[in-house]
Amino acid sequence: MTLKLHNTLTRQTDEFTPLSDKKVTLYTCGPTVYDYPHVGNWVAFIYWDILVRTLLSAGYTVERVMNITDVGHLVSDADEGEDKLEKGARREGKTAWEIAEFYAEDFVAGMEKLGLLPPEHLVKATDFIPQQLDLVRLLKEKGYTYQTTDGIYFDTSKFTAYADFARLDLDAQKAGARVEANDQKRQPWDFALWKFTPAGEKRDMEWETPDDLLELPKLTDDEKQGADLNGVKSGDFDKRVVRESEQQEEITSETSQFFADAESQRQDPRLATYVPSTSQAARVTTGAGSSNEEVIMGFPGWHLECSAMAMSILGPTIDIHTGGIDHIPVHHTNEIAQSEAASGQQFAHYWIHNNHLKIDGTKVSKSLGNTYTLQDLDGKGFSPMDLKLFILQSQYTNEGNFTFENLTAAQHRHANWRNYAALRHQTHDLLTDDDRKNDDPDHKSLQAAASAVREALMNNLNTPEALRVVDEALGSLEAVPLSSIHQHGLMQLLEAIDELLGLQLLQTTPDIDDEAKKLLLERERARETKDWQKSDELRDELAAKHIHVRDTPHGVIWGYS
RNA sequence: GGCGCGUUGGCGGAGCAGUUACGCAGAGGUCUGCAAAACCUCGUAGAUGGGUGCAACUCCCAUACGUGCCUCCA
Numbered sequence A: 001m002t003l004k005l006h007n008t009l010t011r012q013t014d015e016f017t018p019l020s021d022k023k024v025t026l027y028t029c030g031p032t033v034y035d036y037p038h039v040g041n042w043v044a045f046i047y048w049d050i051l052v053r054t055l056l057s058a059g060y061t062v063e064r065v066m067n068i069t070d071v072g073h074l075v076s077d078a079d080e081g082e083d084k085l086e087k088g089a090r091r092e093g094k095t096a097w098e099i100a101e102f103y104a105e106d107f108v109a110g111m112e113k114l115g116l117l118p119p120e121h122l123v124k125a126t127d128f129i130p131q132q133l134d135l136v137r138l139l140k141e142k143g144y145t146y147q148t149t150d151g152i153y154f155d156t157s158k159f160t161a162y163a164d165f166a167r168l169d170l171d172a173q174k175a176g177a178r179v180e181a182n183d184q185k186r187q188p189w190d191f192a193l194w195k196f197t198p199a200g201e202k203r204d205m206e207w208e209t210p211d212d213l214l215e216l217p218k219l220t221d222d223e224k225q226g227a228d229l230n231g232v233k234s235g236d237f238d239k240r241v242v243r244e245s246e247q248q249e250e251i252t253s254e255t256s257q258f259f260a261d262a263e264s265q266r267q268d269p270r271l272a273t274y275v276p277s278t279s280q281a282a283r284v285t286t287g288a289g290s291s292n293e294e295v296i297m298g299f300p301g302w303h304l305e306c307s308a309m310a311m312s313i314l315g316p317t318i319d320i321h322t323g324g325i326d327h328i329p330v331h332h333t334n335e336i337a338q339s340e341a342a343s344g345q346q347f348a349h350y351w352i353h354n355n356h357l358k359i360d361g362t363k364v365s366k367s368l369g370n371t372y373t374l375q376d377l378d379g380k381g382f383s384p385m386d387l388k389l390f391i392l393q394s395q396y397t398n399e400g401n402f403t404f405e406n407l408t409a410a411q412h413r414h415a416n417w418r419n420y421a422a423l424r425h426q427t428h429d430l431l432t433d434d435d436r437k438n439d440d441p442d443h444k445s446l447q448a449a450a451s452a453v454r455e456a457l458m459n460n461l462n463t464p465e466a467l468r469v470v471d472e473a474l475g476s477l478e479a480v481p482l483s484s485i486h487q488h489g490l491m492q493l494l495e496a497i498d499e500l501l502g503l504q505l506l507q508t509t510p511d512i513d514d515e516a517k518k519l520l521l522e523r524e525r526a527r528e529t530k531d532w533q534k535s536d537e538l539r540d541e542l543a544a545k546h547i548h549v550r551d552t553p554h555g556v557i558w559g560y561s
Numbered sequence B: 001g002g003c004g005c006g007u008u009g010g011c012g013g014a015g016c017a018g019u020u021a022c023g024c025a026g027a028g029g030u031c032u033g034c035a036a037a038a039c040c041u042c043g044u045a046g047a048u049g050g051g052u053g054c055a056a057c058u059c060c061c062a063u064a065c066g067u068g069c070c071u072c073c074a
Helices: A039-057 A084-092 A096-113 A125-141 A170-175 A239-255 A260-266 A269-273 A302-314 A325-343 A374-379 A384-392 A404-425 A441-458 A463-475 A487-501 A514-528 A532-544
Strands: A004-007 A012-015 A023-028 A061-068 A121-124 A145-148 A151-154 A191-196 A297-300 A318-324 A348-354 A357-359 A400-402 A547-552 A555-560
Touching: A004 A348, A023 A039, A023 A302, A039 A061, A039 A318, A039 A348, A039 A357, A039 A384, A039 A400, A039 A441, A039 A487, A061 A096, A061 A302, A084 A096, A096 A121, A121 A125, A121 A302, A125 A145, A125 A151, A125 A191, A125 A297, A125 A302, A125 A325, A151 A325, A191 A302, A191 A325, A297 A302, A302 A318, A302 A325, A318 A325, A325 A348, A374 A384, A384 A404, A384 A463, A400 A404, A404 A463, A404 A487, A404 A555, A441 A463, A441 A487, A463 A487, A514 A532, A514 A547, A514 A555, A532 A547
Parallel strands: A023 A061, A023 A318, A061 A121, A318 A348, A357 A400
Antiparallel strands: A004 A012, A145 A151, A151 A191, A191 A297, A547 A555
């Protein structure tokens, strides 16, 4: 059974073939940590967790990078407006660093509550500034950049495949474009790799812009002779820059860390074609020989972060890149442009995008006040797992619709599942497999259900189908005597559900304590003697302990209430 | 203006060219000391108009409507 995924590159559901037989490299665009994540944000992380679990179940090892965007994500994705972190800092009277730390911790806590597997690399953009500067340097050396008064930009006209991924019609877009705020950009869709801190402003998060990334004032036409670099005709490079970059290549072939880790890990021969740059960028100072004593501070562009982190950790080509559907036209288009321009290789083989969640039929929007967080849901009595089960009700490619009515439906289903899980405490010892062989039909059907769940996920992460399978398998335990439930088979199914869907059914359905068991027995005796009053009192006592009693034709069964 | 997605019963939501899953909710019934649960039955769902097929919810085309991204947002 091969895994199939809907690949945005091909717009088709493709069979998944990783670069390596055993290992899958995966990059997930992570959160921008300036506020609490809302249900719409969590959708993506829940689906990608299912993806990882499915890959693991298929026998792959997974190396996943998830970024924590803690700098550079502007209020507008198009390099305009304020930095979300700096804005959040002012809102709360803290520094951007404090904001980032607080919300990053909250995000990790949320992942734990939702039972999401931790990525192998959960990395902060601010910890990868040198790598990001290296990438800018590399792009500059290859002639893909230009400088404006507010930053270093990627010249999309130099990357001819720019419009391909999102199938953009740039000419048409140009015609209908909004007023362009930055008239120094050569194309409206050029994007900032590195932005300069505006003069007179002090950001919480800013770094020195290495001198060699800056362009000096333009030279005269005569002086520019011979300054072409890599076929770039622009006169934006001067002789000094060319000289410097030549020197750097000498140094850098020894010192670069940019792809070093990835090289040692993957030993992909194609990496040999990649000419690395220096990692010393952050240490470059405006010192001797520089005519410019002013230090220009700056910060990375949002798009740059993802490429730098993905490539420096996983290598220039990764298997899967995931993200929200909104990122196709801008963020991921830009990631592809800068990554592939730098490496000369395909960046990701599979681009997997989750569709958005609507809320009450309309979009999730801070201004509409419908950005429910885990904390909000908790306040209304819904657990993180209720939310997760709700989200799994629809496939990641589909637009979901969040309503409290639907969340309640998921909550009821979750409660039912937990009560089925509790049956394992109520089957008897004689059913622990010793006196029932593995070819027992009940056992087999439960095993079949476990593999049917796996198959459903292999089919483009069809979580609704997986839930249906679980419903049918667990439902088949209904209205049969406890004595005919195959405990081992039930355990295997529950383990499979927890492994594949991460619902933590086993750990959240403990056995009842001895006192409760005693009350149950007492109640049984009372019922045998038709002492209904005592029986009902005992039932109330159990209810106070959140234990619900059902008197079925096959005996008493308890559940959680 | 550009690029997308969708339209299945009260709600959510799959598969499938030929008995319309599954969950939640509703009505009636059986069972039960009572309650709950369970079980049974019911409401007989596929936007519209064409096309291809013996046969279409399922494939193709068009239309309508809804909705998302391109300015908060996964």
